Amino acid sequence: MSGQERRGNSRENHGRSESFDGQRRNEQGRTRNRGQGGSPRRYSQATPGQRKRSADPARLVAFKTLREVSTADAYANLVLPKLIREYRLVRRDAGFATELAYGALRGQGLYDAILTTLVDRPLAELDPAILDALRIGAHQLLAMRVPKHAALDETVSLARAQIGAGPSGLINAVLRRVSERSAEDWVQQLTAAADGESAKLAIEHSHPEWIVRALRGALIAHGRDGSELVDLLAADNAAPVVNLVALPGLGDLTGALEAGAEAGELLENSATYKHGDVARVPGVREGTVRVQDAGSQVMARALANVQLPTGGDDRYWLDLCAGPGGKAALLGAIAVQRDARLTANEPTAHRARLVENSLDAVPHDYWMVTEEDGRVYGSEDYAGDYDRIMVDAPCSGLGALRRRPESRWRKAPRDIPELTSIQGEMLDAAFNAVRVGGVVGFVTCSPHQAETRLVVEDFLKRHTDAQLLDTGAEVSKVMYSSAPAAGHELGSGTTAQLWPHVHGTDAMFMALLTKTA
16 A cells, blocks of 8 residues: 555544554654553543533432522522432432432532632623533532542533533533532631621622622611621521421321431420431321421411400411411411311412412311412402411522522522612501501511611601510510520511521511501
């Protein structure tokens, strides 16, 4: 064969040729893939024909959860359990998928800050699916006990199967750079360039900077020390336990305790569960044992237990903003014991269905669900109709960031004024609908002072016939058999504020108000 023929064959073979001694040479005649010192080279398993092209089911579930959160504004705590059941993950894999999905969402701020230094374009210009895969890979590398090679290989395989071979190469290259440093080293590098203490804490604890500032202000406004901020941010990033409640008179926790649940420490007839699919706990499928944050349980019980200042009838209760129905179910069960009737109002149709499902275990003669804009209760048609009213008003949700980790990235400071306006309108409507001597419980799952104390202060200026009850004392009666321990106080003044880093609950706020004339 002539040299010209050999060169032609070489070009047909994508620039590779075989030397007479069996070694590969390129077109310049250099030997390719030579082993050091003449020894055979060790090849990676990731040759094109050998690369894994399927996704590990647990990682796939986590990835699909992030995609739903990104593309459909879904909540991870609603999407993830459905996917776990759909893919029939065993308990260990379900736990892995949960930690991976929630952890990637909680750590998104830090991971995006790291990725920004490694990607040659703004992250907003990346395919969102690629960005979600990078976040999942970063969380495995920096915050989970996953061997580095497994985190890289499995994430690249996931990307290849779900996104494509081309993007998987970018993901592989970037994650290898991520893996070159520990989380602590990355934080040190990024915070060194941060401007101010709030910016540093925002990076280190993966919160938007405006939320860091808002939480510091909230601590101080509610009578706590601003130095608790680091503990509060850390509590937001801790995986919360599952809280259970047995509906009074309808369920009990015996089966749950036998299934591994532990009695709750904050209030009676509650429990915590840490052992996998809570749907398997006796009573949960029947609805007589429910999953509900302990702080939410406290607020419902405090409204139900407070003595009406003027006595009299106590038969008609209203949950003004009832969706998705947790507090309504607890209030409904207590209403049965008191021979009272509960109206649970939820204006959004699909959330109203959730309220009906939540109340289904409660005898149906004791409750009804309506779908009104809550502000209509401010009309004369409803004046003085109710004895107890719960106003769990729409809010920023800054108190539930540990349970809804994606929420921190969806909110902005501009959202607060609109929310506080709605909160004030709902509280005004409820005050019209409550009778003289009845009680309104104003609740938000946010410690932000604009959504809590300031709403109440503005309300009291508008309504001279309103009186703020000693809410801290009433909430303490539900939580403690005696005075709370030092540091566990509920706040200054006559409102009550719970905290995840102090009470182990969502950061729930409550003000109990009565109409005096």
